[in-house]
Amino acid sequence: MNWHYISAILPALLDGTKMTLSIFCLTLVLAIPLGLLVSVGLHSRFKPVQAILKLYIWLMRGTPLLLQLIFVFYGLPIIHIVFQRFSAALFAFVINYAAYFAEIFRGGLQSIDSGQVEAGQMLGLKSGQIFRYITLPQLVKSVIPAMGNEVINLVKDSSLVYVLGLGDLLRAGNIAMARDVTLVPLLLVAVIYLLLTAVLTWGLRRLEQHYAYYE
Numbered sequence: 001m002n003w004h005y006i007s008a009i010l011p012a013l014l015d016g017t018k019m020t021l022s023i024f025c026l027t028l029v030l031a032i033p034l035g036l037l038v039s040v041g042l043h044s045r046f047k048p049v050q051a052i053l054k055l056y057i058w059l060m061r062g063t064p065l066l067l068q069l070i071f072v073f074y075g076l077p078i079i080h081i082v083f084q085r086f087s088a089a090l091f092a093f094v095i096n097y098a099a100y101f102a103e104i105f106r107g108g109l110q111s112i113d114s115g116q117v118e119a120g121q122m123l124g125l126k127s128g129q130i131f132r133y134i135t136l137p138q139l140v141k142s143v144i145p146a147m148g149n150e151v152i153n154l155v156k157d158s159s160l161v162y163v164l165g166l167g168d169l170l171r172a173g174n175i176a177m178a179r180d181v182t183l184v185p186l187l188l189v190a191v192i193y194l195l196l197t198a199v200l201t202w203g204l205r206r207l208e209q210h211y212a213y214y215e
Helices: 003-042 047-062 065-079 085-110 114-122 127-164 169-180 184-214
Strands: none
Touching: 003 047, 003 085, 003 127, 003 169, 003 184, 047 085, 065 085, 065 127, 085 127, 114 127, 127 169, 127 184, 169 184
């Protein structure tokens, strides 16, 4: 193993990792609350709202994320809606993952016994208090495994921003590989992705343990 070569290309890979983490973190911060709002809207008694949200989820889950990225960045300018590269990638990721998170939250909300909500109402708790102290803790616990899978997928899916020309981790590795005609950059890219997923897996397990007292 040529450690001198590794030390030479590592700064470029770490710069690419910053882009990958930026897409990852911002997508989570924006998509999780949006997905929660959509899941609540799916329980709305107003049928047109339900229909629109179901159509949105069907479109997002039924088409590839890569196609959505291309559509947002290359397609929307045809109708004079223009995004910068990073904004286009973030927008596509957020609306895609919010749809998946919405379905996860919807299933979690359905698994909570409605009798607990009624008991909270009988105790005089307001709707916000019931959601915060009764519904939300149980919802988080029930959706952690499914959310964990999506979070891990998000780390790997972030490599799709390569198609928009963003300098993410995979792009940095591909450039180094093509320039130097060696597989070492791609092996290092794989190691970095594995480290990221390992850290996330550890964090998710700790989160599951934290909410285990609700069992």
